[in-house]
Amino acid sequence: MATLTPVAVTLPKDKVPTKKNARDIIGAFLTEDWPFVDPETLTVSYHASFANAHCPVERPKPATGTTTDTLKVFIKFHTDAGGSLEVFKPLAPTRHEEALFSYEYGRTGLGAKVYGFFETQDGTLGRVEEFLDARNMEPEDVENSVIRADVAKGLARFHVLETSLEKKAVESYYEAVVNGLRVYHKMDKLKALGEEGGVSIDKLVDYDFGGKLRNVVDKLQSIGGKTGWCIHDVQFMNVMVKNDAKEGESKVTLIDFEFVMQNYRAFDIGGHFMQKMFKWFDEESRIANCRKYTEEEKKHFCGEYARQWNKLTGDTDTGDRVFQESEYGYLLAITFDIHNMLCFMDAQGDKDPLNLLGLNKLFDEFVAQCSKLNLQD
Structure with missing residues (x-):
């Protein structure tokens, strides 16, 4: 104790x-x-x-x-x-x-x-x-199949941790974030900050993320999406790559648990895929200069995740099932980042053009993924 x-x-x-x-x-x-x-x-x-x-x-x-x-x-x-x-x-x-x-x-x-x-x-x-004798993970690291597999297995272990934290209903998270997104919907202050920063975010501010998020959650529920302890803040700086991992030891470890809550496991998995495109603390661009996760890499990740999950829980999930969930999780994670960035803008008057460009990139990814999954209105 x-x-x-x-x-x-x-x-x-x-x-x-x-x-x-x-x-x-x-x-x-x-x-x-x-x-x-x-x-x-x-x-x-x-x-x-x-x-x-x-x-x-x-x-x-x-x-x-x-x-x-x-x-x-x-x-x-x-x-x-x-x-x-x-x-x-x-x-x-x-x-x-x-x-x-x-x-x-x-x-x-x-x-x-x-x-x-x-x-x-x-x-x-x-x-x-x-x-930890380790460094922050870089987007290119997950192009290494060994590191990618270790991240997958690490998330699966995390999601099923036995912990003293109280398990609060997943729906409580979505009530909170949907209500939060509605606060910023069509907010003139945010549009003005974008204009002052030289990057228009009008389309993003006018977009009904709350309504769309409800549709995504309904889809996840309909396919039986599974839940667990999620990190939520799955940016790559919160994954450490060990400089000298021992034989048989994972090459990665997870850090920073300020937002640990119960949620769909898809949130962290899809969020991990999405975060490859961003470097939120880079001084030159919040958008990483690298290629996106390929579908082949995503399916390899999901296969490794499913094997680890099954080993720990006794389930018989397939990589394809985890991949299907992750496609919706991609959208869940984007709305988390957008909500938090708009909250910061509103509270701090932030108009950093790098943040604004990052926001618009998140918006473009959200719209494209909705189209891919036939979630458009």
């Missing part, structure tokens, strides 16, 4: 830990070597994001003798800002629940091991976890 450990640390007002802060937090859990490290010898880098702030910390390798504790760890601070948008707050995990989910995921051997949870004297909560 994960317990909260008080640590004798008070963070500065800006919440950026000093080297001594970092050493003392880590030393509360890794007790053989870390408590005795000279803080000035540490390499500490602090990164604040929309969700949680995080901090990789590395100590030098001792010149003599042996070392028991790992040399590099990862501190994650559980900030109040959170990645959960207002519309998803009743559904998405709280900061505490997300941290506990990460702990449970790490215990399976699929993700980073969590060494412990802490609370500083100034009330800051966080956790210390294993530092």
